[in-house]
Amino acid sequence: MPFISRIRGLFKQVRTLPKAFAQAKKGTIKRKLVTPFKQNIRKARIKAFRIWLNISDRAVGPEASNVTFWRVRDTHEWPNVETRLLQLAEQHPDALAHFVEQSYQAACNPHVIINLARSELSRDALRTCLMNETFGADSNAQQRIQRSQLLLGAFIATATLLLPEEKAAAFAAQATEINPQKTKVTRSFIDCCGKSITATPHTDARRYLPASGFRSPKSHRLIIAASNRHVPTLPLLFQGAEKVTVFILDDLYGRVSFEDRMQHCGDCQVDVEHLRSRITRFSPDYHRVHEDTRAAAESIVHALDESTPDAFPMTDIAGTEIALADTLFFPCLQFVALEKLVTSPEFDHIVVAMGGSNTATPKANSDFVRMLSGIEELRSDNRVEAVCLSPNTAGLNAFADLMKVLSTKPDLSVEAEPDKQPLLPAIKAMQNRIQAVLPTFPEWPETDKPRVLLATSQVAAYNRSSAAYSEILADIGNLKIAFLGGNLMAFSQLTDERIRPDTIVPMPQSAHQSDRLLHAWLTEFLEEYVHHVGPSYVAHVILNRLPSVARDGILAYLTHATLCDAWFTRLKANDQLPKIAVLTPFRSVRVTAFSEAARRHNVPTIAVEPHGLNASYCRYSKVTADFYGVISQFFAQAAVDGFGMSLDRAPVVGSPRLEAPVDYDLAERTATVRAELSEANEITFPQGKPVFSFFSQPSDWSQISEVWRIILEATDNIDCTLVLKTHPEETASRVAAYHAIVQELNATARVVVLEADAIAVIEASDLVMSGYSATVLEAALYRRPVFCVTNGDTQYPLNQHEIIGGPLFSDAPSLRREINALIENPQPYHDLCSTFLQREPQLLEGFEGPFKKLVSDVIALPPERALRSDEARPKSLFIDGPHQVFKI
DSSP states (O other): OHHHHHHHHHHHHHHHHHHHHHHSOTTHHIIIIIHHHHHHHHHHHHHHHHHHHHHHHHHHOHHHHHHHHHHHOTTOOHHHHHHHHHHHHHHOGGGHHHHHHHHHHHOOOHHHHHHHHHOTTTHHHHHHHHHHOOOOTTOHHHHHHHHOHHHHHHHHHHHHHHSOHHHHHHHHHHHHHHSTTOOHHHHHHHHHTOEESSOOOOSSTTTTGGGOGGGSOEEEEEEEESOTTTOTTGGGGOTTEEEEEEEETTOTTOOOOOGGGGGGGTTOEEEEEOTTSSSOTTSHHHHHHHHHHHHHHHHHHHHHHHHSTTTSOOOOHHHHHHHHHHHHHHHHHHHHHHHHHHTOTTOSEEEEEEEOTTTSOHHHHHHHHHHHTTOHHHHTOTTEEEEEESOOHHHHHHHHHHHHHHTSOOOOOOOOOSSOOOHHHHHHHHHHHHHHHGGGSOOOOOOSSOEEEEEEOOOTTTHHHHHHHHHHHHHHSEEEEEEOSSOHHHHHTTSOTTSOGGGEEEOOSSTTTTOHHHHHHHHHHHHHHGGGOSSHHHHHHHHHTHHHIIIIIIIHHHHHHHHHHHHHHHHHHTTOOOSEEEEESTTSHHHHHHHHHHHHTTOOEEEEOOSOOOTTSTTSBOOOSSEEEBSSHHHHHHHHHHSSOOGGGOOBOOBTTBOOOSSOOHHHHHHHHHHHHHHHHTOOOOTTOOEEEEEOOSSOHHHHHHHHHHHHHHTTTOOOEEEEEOOTTSOHHHHHHHHHHHHHTTOTTTEEEOOSOHHHHHHTOSEEEESSOTHHHHHHHTTOOEEEEOSTTOOOSSOHHHHHTOOEEOSHHHHHHHHHHHHHOOHHHHHHHHHHHHHOTHHHHOSHHHHHHHHHHHHHSOHHHHSOOTTTSOSOSBOOSOOOOOOO
């Protein structure tokens, strides 16, 4: 049977694949298939090259191999040179200096020369070569400088970075005598190696480099880049600083790692920060950006609606507002996070790292620099220096212009275009395009079951729940699934045989991409209106991303909402309207759009939320669906308090992801999981020694670090194993900081860090501790005692201990007393879990019964009773402010 099931699943995936490709966003195939394929090819080449080097080293020795390396090809690019450097450092460190000497004598690639100057592995040997250079008749360096303006720039830059001032000036003077032309390319290459934003150029060929922050030791260097893909040689900029903080704009969670290339920077400590490292989700700055982007979105959509009342198809104003605010929020948060970093006095060197033209397009560099130019302090800060890594000729030519943009205050004033894009033909073209899409949607023939629609999108945290809902709905009714976005294959493979490929209707994600006329009109509208938007940083972000904001912030939602409405209109015309529409996750704006479309056709809606949400987080939304299924009584009241629901329309249905196991043998399961974890992670859980776990969170470090200290102090002198389970969003440097506290408090002997499945860690524990993590609720389902811990009077946005009826501790002594009490007699704490499950039977008996009952009951209601009144529905999807600040 398992084999047959696998064959059926494979056949289903094959049938679903064409739909997935047809629905996928533009560029998905390149991102998912082509780019990884190219990356694997590059890795394979480097691996093969390393094997060849190993064979050569064994055959003739490392120094002879070094000679052969450059004799075979004197234009080696940096990846090959770096491979050789790292290999020698690992296997033949005594041959490193010889390789650098050979590189100095032979390399014809200017980027190799400058990169050798930046690496801790090669800079000392290269400095010796420069010091010994005589520029005699037999000098290889002289011959190459005579032939190449780029190599002239590379040697001058290298000497400036490595030699003392007097010797560097003398080297530059001699080099320019050899090749006195000094073209724009030479000047640009030298500038790309380091150009201070406030310094004036030096009188000799070295230009701005004598003032470079890379020439002297630094205490703390900040490096800003747009994308790690643009700057693959970024670790070469770490050398010379005691500590480096890296901020990469497209690294949302700070997951980039430089671990395999840290040999380039010696003992430097490297921290990777991201936009929420210093601006946490409940901080004043986070709330400020949310309110600013909300106000901007409401203003723009209102102006759009007012300026074209009869022509513009604005069928869902509230949805358009929140969609636009979503598009603006993270770019604006990035800007504020960068502003916070740049103005911090902790840094004595700030580097703006642009990508070379082989890794970053000119537009990518331009967008990056224009965004940074809006930070006023950056434009006049003498700590700021810009570099461009591995530029080609086009990159060199663009660098001077980019520097002018970086140092110039952006102009928000816009001149109106004399010939504006007409609106009515643009709208007509969009409507025609939508009508052309509708015939691709399948018919919905009648069966003996009522038609039921599930509107969902692929979100990692919701996929399994959405699949579970779909399977129950397939039992209840004649089901169609409107799949609204994300990876259709990832969703489809989680469903069973009840969900056939023809059950799924993929809604196009890129229908707006080809709508050039309306996109042009919206871009012009935004360009004219942007000076009305405040604060100025929001206007700056919009102006810097005009085409993207017009396309992804307005046009995408407008097209999607119009398509949803057109599909319901077609279903109504064919007498195929569903009896009910189930929506999850509701916060996805593409799912939210179905609430309005269904209402206009008198179709009742149920939003179901498998997670525990409340309105403490400002970027959740109110619920405009007619009913809102929640996981427990606590969250029913939270829906009333923050999401605009009434208690009679927020029924408790449980959750597919929160189900307590039945017939659960606590002792047997604990022993089994501990044995599995021991085998998989090479750790031991000694018999009779209690196991405690702490689930951390990516909250403010000053708060969560104190909670960690409280737990370590509370378990001091207790013979236990303490498992630290970090959050997936926490960076490697953050995990290292937890380790540092463990070492400081001499707790290494009892602390274990596990990167295992969260449920497995819970089931291996005699006690689970956390702040306000959702694992508190999950631990109670597995009958584990749970202690919530906070730091002093610090409050949490969600009091998980209140949900399960458990305790909260704010200091080490009280926590220690309770831990000792639990060790002495754990039964009362297990009884708390049992009481919680008795109070919330849907978590023990499963969500299927309550969910089926809710859907069936709503289908049975007449429309006038099923639909909420206009007065009862929220007029805006935004959560009401002011938002409470939490120091987490």
